[in-house]
Amino acid sequence: MILHHFPGGIHPHDEKELTAHLPIEDAPIPSRVFIPLSQHIGPPAEPIVKPGDPVRVGDKIAEARGFVSANIHASVTGTVRAIRPYPHASGRLAPAIEIESEGEDQVYVPTKDRQDPLSLPPQTLIPFIREAGIVGMGGATFPTHVKLSPPEDKSIHTLIINGVECEPYLTADHRLMLEHTRDIIEGIMYIRYILNASFSFVAIEINKPDAIRMMQNNISDPHIRVISLPKRYPQGAEKQLIKTILGQEVPSGGGLPMDVGAVVQNVGTTFAIYEAIRWGKPLIERITTVTGRGIKTPKNLRVRIGTPVRDIIALCGGWKEVPGKLILGGPMMGINQYDDAVPVTKGTSGVLLLPREEVGEYHPHTCVRCGRCVTVCPMGLLPNFLGVFSEHARFADAERLHLLDCIECGSCTYVCPAKRPLVQMIRYAKGEVLRRRKKVARQ
């Protein structure tokens, strides 16, 4: 089929060879888990347990607050020890439920066995997803039941399953597609059914030929097609993915995929949806790639939500070299951490350890107008000017140059020879623009 082109993009070395061949390993049950109440877009969940309560793996321990929010479940069997501020991936402390794991029966036993979910009315499937607390597991953590409930006037004709995994180093989705192929395909059928989408595409980057073959061989439904896409970052970004496959651009300035009749779902989320609808299993664990040349033994792990990153690093042999950066997520958009007590959450697709020698010094230069950032921006922006405006507090000028359309993919900062921290400058400018808007609204 004809693939369309999105502007820009970069080609960093994908580093997948560190972990792409490693089958998923089950991480041992941690002695303590710290499950944050906020692992999703929207208000934090409200706890429904208190210290001292016994919990079983899979029990709901916090209730979603409002529609755009998600439930939280216990990922281990044990006793609630505290509900207190705890290190969070955002760098600040945030309330988390601390559970001490006790007992042998840590395996989740399914509470349901729905043999034929497609025989139920499609609207009845959404509450199963909501109950299970499923959020976008590609990293965005948007509550899935909201995404799958578009307003009446937005009809969805295409479902795109995002198996692109364009971030370097990460191979969690890759292994998932190889090892749980049928479950994912089943999940795709459920989502298609819920949305009543005529077509479904599974988008996989061409650097995963075994996953492409595996998915293709197991799909019998003619309405689901596997598409292999050329390797380019950020091919897996929602807007760029839709452009490539459908040739349509999500409108700038607040547009959403449903505005062009599409919904994009990550393969990890699709797998979780399958487990929730078929077996009633809530989101209590996920696949995370522990990688980087800073870790002794890279692995693809199935970890329980709330496991401290410290435990995972120890499990993989610890730091191999002088520590440089600890990142949750991928190297392009992941969040830097300083405290390895931080827990794994629903959106943690990777734990990346970069040795000190791979982290450069910080000596940014003035912009030399080389234009490389303009060439690579997948949104067609002018990052060099956005950076200079941010530096000089010219926020109105930046807004006029579509500052708010930036998806913060990092391509501009990656190529900049002056080593300017463009994404940080753009993020700062965005914050100031929104702050000024609020001030004006108040007056």
Added chain:
Amino acid sequence: MLPELISLTGIGFIASIGLGIAAKRLAIKEDPRIEKILEALPGANCGACGYAGCSAFARAVLAEEAPVDGCLAGGVSTGLKVAEVLGKKVEKTERMVAVVACQGTGTYTRQRFIYQGIDNCRAAVNIGGGSKACAYGCLGLGSCQQVCPFGAITIKDALAVIDTEACVGCGICVDECPRDIIHLVPRKVSVQVLCSSQETGKNVRDFCDIGCIGCKRCEQACPFNAITVKNNLAVIDPGKCTACGICVDVCPQQTLKALLPITRQAEIDPGKCISCGKCKRVCPFEAIFGSKGAPYEILTGKCRGCGLCINQCEADAITMTEVL
């Protein structure tokens, strides 16, 4: 030579007449008071008043949207001049200054990681929550310094320091600080708690040598109940504080500081003094001497202007004077 001289001079002459006519004919009819107000203003267009510039402020004052003494850069004298133009009266307003409630320099605190990024506190606070070990403390990257229109803020050893003389109390830095640790306080309340941490004392000691540990010694020492410890942090009630400075003396962490020299002094009127000695007994600073039979006297070097003696005096013989 001559023709060129004449023609150029002639052109210049005609042009200047033309401009003069245009200036008169095309002038926008404006309230003449705006011009007078603008003359009274410093003309720095600093924005401290909250308006886009001096003209915008002048218009707002005329439209009665802005207070007559709203120009903080010009201070009291400008307020009086503007009031004069409008024929209004100015109430004497409280002069405010900004204070950074933190003393966490690099010497007293630690960094919990190496920060690589732009020198802007509002941006840096989003990276790992800020690199200073104290989650409440000043980041010291200078966002406040950059926005201060009067150059009253400097960064010394990773800490923002405000020059109280140069500060006019405009409040722009208060808005800018991402940790919200800059506060506007009345100038005369000169004792401040220079810490914002709500951590327990044990935790504070881990990351700062000069932070408030919530020991409550200040609370116990204050004769006016003006200082209390809330959420592990000392808080001064400006309505009750007399700036005597006892709390500053007893604080083990040097967190409390007197920002301005003591300005008030007690004075005993020898004609009214009945030599009862109550003032001498109650004075915490041993600043009153005397004995029965003769009027008591204040040792001005030791008097802190706290006013306890005034409360005690049965003969109303003691008054407080401003020394400054």
Added chain:
Amino acid sequence: MKETLILSSSPHIKSPETIPSIMFQVCLALLPAVFVGIYSFGARAAWIILLSILSTLFFEAAAQKIMGRPIAIRDGSACVTAILLALNLPPTVPWWLVVIGSFFAIIIGKQIYGGLGHNPFNPALVGRVVLLISFPAQMTLWAFPSHPLFSTVTDTLSGATPLGWAKTHLITHGAIPATLPFNIQQLFIGQTGGCIGEISALALLIGAGYLLWRKIIPWIIPVSFIATTFFITGVFWMINPHQYLNPVYHLFSGGLLLGAFFMATDMVTNPVTNLGMLLFGIGCGLLTAVIRLFGGYPEGVSFAILLMNATTPLLDRWTRPRVFGEVSNS
């Protein structure tokens, strides 16, 4: 955590390209032309290049020190300016001219604006044009190569550049003769006279090819620049071959290749958008052709590029690319 980690905003990996690496590669790409220049014109050319480098480094360091900025001569940009300036000079220039040129290039062309990234005009061209206008005699005193590349012929030309020769001949004789004292092959290899760096089209193309392959320079600017010049000079040549020189001669002589590949592509002074770069190149080509064909100077590349540098901010503003998802309001 015992060791202190480093934290920054995303992304956490960066491409290895730096400003010094770009400048170094530009210098590398200029080496073939430098080599041909030194080989052809002898030690004198080598001294000019060396003096240019030393004086630009000196002026840049001195300016940065006086202005209180960190000394940054290690970023290599002054070196690139030095080599380009030297390559734009005739091999006969006196030493003081080189120093004056460096001064104007670095101080007036770059440092007074705030240093690298702030200058609106190409520094090497600023230096060259100042010299051209102030010292026209020294700047047009040509010499024939003492060791022309791959050739032993030494008596064909007085040393004037082909374009200069053609223009003078046009003025004195009213027309360009059918047979010229130089041929295309000589121009291409570098067996004719001219500035130190512009005599060999081959050497320049080798360097340019390297920069295009490594994506150091955008192809849009040199291609549109050269194509436009070729087209316009070609049209006029077709109209009247006796008044106008064959466009292929225009292509390979003078500073067109040096200007189009190495000077118009100076990243600080050209637009950042694709459409902007196209218009920039076309404008340079147009002005070059007009000055060469109708102007008093035989060579127009330097002026053309400087004039287009002045339009760069405007081009940037007018050619903002369409934002992804932008719905244009008609």
